[in-house]
Amino acid sequence: MLKDVTLGQYFPGNSFFHRLDPRIKIILMLLFVVVTFFAANLVSFAYLVVLLGVMIAVSRLRLGVLLRGLKPIMVIAIFTAFINIFWTKGEALLVQFGFIHIYAEGLWRALFMVVRIVSLVLGTSVLLSYTTTPMELTDALESLLSPLKKIRVPVHEFAMMMSLALRFVPTLVEETEKIINAQKARGADFESGNVLQRAKALIPVLIPLFVSAFRRATELATAMECRCYTGGGGRTRMNQLKLHAKDVAGLLVSLFILTAVFAFNQIPLPFGVL
Amino acid sequence: MAVLQFENVSYLYGADTPFEKEALKKINLTFPEGKIIGLIGHTGSGKSTLAQLMNGILRPTAGRVLLDGEDIAAEKGKLAGIRARVGLVFQYPEYQLFEETVEKDIAFGPKNLGKSEEEIRALTAEACRFTGVTEDQLSKSPFELSGGQKRRVAIAGVMAMDPEILVLDEPAAGLDPGGREEIFGGLRSYQREKKKTVILISHSMEDMARYADEIVIMKNGEVFAVDTVGHIFENAELIRQAGLELPQITRLMILLQQKGVPVSPGVHTVEDAVMEICTQWKGGM
Amino acid sequence: MPMIQCENVSFCYDTENIDEKNAAVKNINFSVERGSFVAILGRNGSGKSTLAKLLNGILVPNSGRVLVEGMDTAEDENLIPIRKKVGMVFQNPDNQLVSNIVEEDIAFGPENLGIDPAEIRKRVDRALEIVNMTAFKKHAPHKLSGGQKQRVAIAGILAMKPECILFDESTSMLDPQGRAEIMQTIRKLNREENITVVIITHFMNEAAMADRVVVMDQGSIVRDGTPREIFSQVSFLHSIGLDVPQVTELLHLLSEDPALSGAVSFPEGVMDEEEAAEWIVKLFKARKNGCTAI
Secondary structure, three states: OHHHOOOOOOOOOHHHHOOOHHHHHHHHHHHHHHHHHHHHOOOHHHHHHHHHHHHHHOOOOHHHHHHHHHHHHHHHHHHHHHHHHOOOOOEEEEEOOOOOEEEEHHHHHHHHHHHHHHHHHHHHHHHOOOOOOOOHHHHHHHHHHHHHHHOOOHHHHHHHHHHHHHHHHHHHHHHHHHHHHHHOOOOOOOHHHHHHHHHHHHHHHHHHHHHHHHHHHHHHHHHHHHHHOOOOOOOOOOOOOOOHHHHHHHHHHHHHHHHHHHHOOOOOOOOOOO | OEEEEEEEEEEEEOOOOOOEEEEEEEEEEEEEOEEEEEEOOOOOOOOOHHHHOOOOOOOOOOEEEEOOOOOOOOHHHHHHHHHHHHEOOOOOHHOOOOOOOOHHHHHHHHHHHOHHHHHHHHHHHHHHHHHHHHHHHHOOOOHOOOOOHHHHHHHHHHOOOOEEEEEEOOOOOOOOHHHHHHHHHHHHHHHHHHHEEEEEOOOHHHHHHHHHOOEEEEOOOEEEEEHHHHHHHOOHHHHHHOOOOHHHHHHHHHHHHHOOOOOOOOOHHHOOOOOOOHHHHHHOO | OOOOOEEEEEOOOOOOOOOOOOOOEEEEEEEEEOEEEEEOOOOOOOOOOHHHHHHHOOOOOEEEEEEEEEEEOOHHHHHHHHHHHHEEEOOOHHHHOOOOOHHHHHHHHHHHHOOOOOHHHHHHHHHHHHHOOHHHOOHHOOOOHHHHHHHHHHHHHOOOOOOOOEOOOOOOOOOOOHHHHHHHHHHHHHHOOOOOEEEEEEOOOHHOOOOEEEEEEOEEEEEEOHHHHHHHHHHHHOOOOOOHHHHHHHHHHHHHHHOOOOOOOOOOOOOHHHHEEEHHHHHHHHHHHHHOOO
């Protein structure tokens, strides 16, 4: 289960998305999220699915990797679908069984919600987390937010903390697994008992994990000091962000492609209510 | 005592993902009873995976792990019983300590196994004796102790579960010579007194030569050689093929033999080397 | 002027009751010469890591002073110039890498110093070359072996162009192969790049590679000399919880063995097999001569 967490895991590559300026990627990702929420009818959703397929193909990421990233949110998706199927009232009644009423609108809405959730996860992964190194991401955020420095927002420090957090996710995940196994070997039982007992069973995992995280943080801070880190002032960057013509072109084309969803929303609806 | 057996055991990490890796390939192995067995091999040879299969932390992708002839993965509910019989100490076990006091931490394992207060007290005392955890440390917080002391508490925690087979992954990693000696010496007296099976995973050929009775060499996920310490270290070529280094003393003896000095090249501890040289020297008088 | 100089340095972690008894490091006087390769040897808790942390101002002495090329580590404005000159590689490779990409991690130090991007690029490439990790420059550190991670950490320091590097038990978490990789790299830095090297270790064979071994016990320096001088004191080293290389111990035991009745007087502190073998061959030759005489 822990191995499924792919947050902060960059997959090296050389695709269009890998090479796109990370700032543009952040803007596109935000736009993609907005568009996903605004998609309102079958045409827009079909368009969204096709778009996602094209994005995945362009990113040249392996499908298996992407699907694994979906696993943790499957529960949420199924739950949402379930709610929508059983709780949506509409006109086209399909099934009536006791108190259960299932309407066509409910089915469609459930399908749309699942597509929405899956596209959110896949879209943000493809656009950002799998194709952008955490360092690029930090730089991009720092650059996009730099106007806030004028009002004394510690933008650099914030960006640095985020990138370090990302750097340590895989390390801590590995460590958590190791501690769980070690406590299992000492007869700890994480799989039976009621909620309270299970929560209690986590103490032998959480305490060592916190202790270890603090130790790592202290050591890391010392190591960073030894490498002359004193905050953002006076720092330069080896890889500087520079907008190229292709980045701007990429942004414009993507804007056009994404906003097409608003147009598709206007297409007459095949299922009255939606 | 219990017999631990591997029957055609294979293990795949990350099965069905792009990161799939075959860590073990059809292992067939029976661990001798009542001995100290050294499990050695290059990093990535599969020895740590092998250790985690021994008490069901990992389940074989194919094949069976047998304890006294019974498949340990046969029933899920049985795993707790298996963990009571095969104790596993992971690498850097000091990072698993969590209780308020050393005593409570050592008692965590035996308590999980449902042992009585009285039994736990006796087992704790015994484990402390073998690992060198002192009386005054018992009431301290484990986080107050030094690295070496924490390590010993962690080992005592598994020993106090009174397993029939005790498996330790690099129990002396990162310790200084004195610390290594204390840990390995303690484990040897534990084994000799309690007549249990102890399986030691280590990179240190010097330590293995001193403390193990039998050696299992792993290479690329396969069992490369199994034999007594004496026989293994006589075969320098075999050790080199496994990508391992001979103890310095053995290298010296081989060198001496090449130079025409009549000593046996199978010597692998300093004490034995002194004896061998003296005997040969006098023998020629 | 020595690279680093310690004058009557004492340090105590417990700042509430500073006294001789609970000091981690007591009244140390010692200096590191430019271009040398020094090993600080001692068991766990002997104060060797504390001493290392005092050498580049991570810790500041309670009394006495540490000078790096004449700059006092206690003065805040000296810290950056000191750390530019004296870099440090730690024990746990995971806890000193800041980026998910090898080359970006190596760039971290020079970036902090405000160096020009083109120059950083050059330094990073050169550092990767020295530690032999160029092929891995786009990799994620957490997928590398321990030895490789530690080489990345070394490159991260090298890119700052230091004159001296401190290695605080940098091999103790590695397997034999990783340890050999790091020791080989360290030797190369000292010999070919003229970097002053101080290693903190409890491995005798690592200390044997240095030009000078400083032995610490209970916070004090108890011996200081060439590896050979140090390893000739087998009983003393045992008494403070340290070992000697196996052949050193063998010759030591042979020379004390009554059975050989002092047939050959072995030199003390022999560390390599070749030399030890020669002496044992002499021992057996002496026997042959003895036999013919009888």
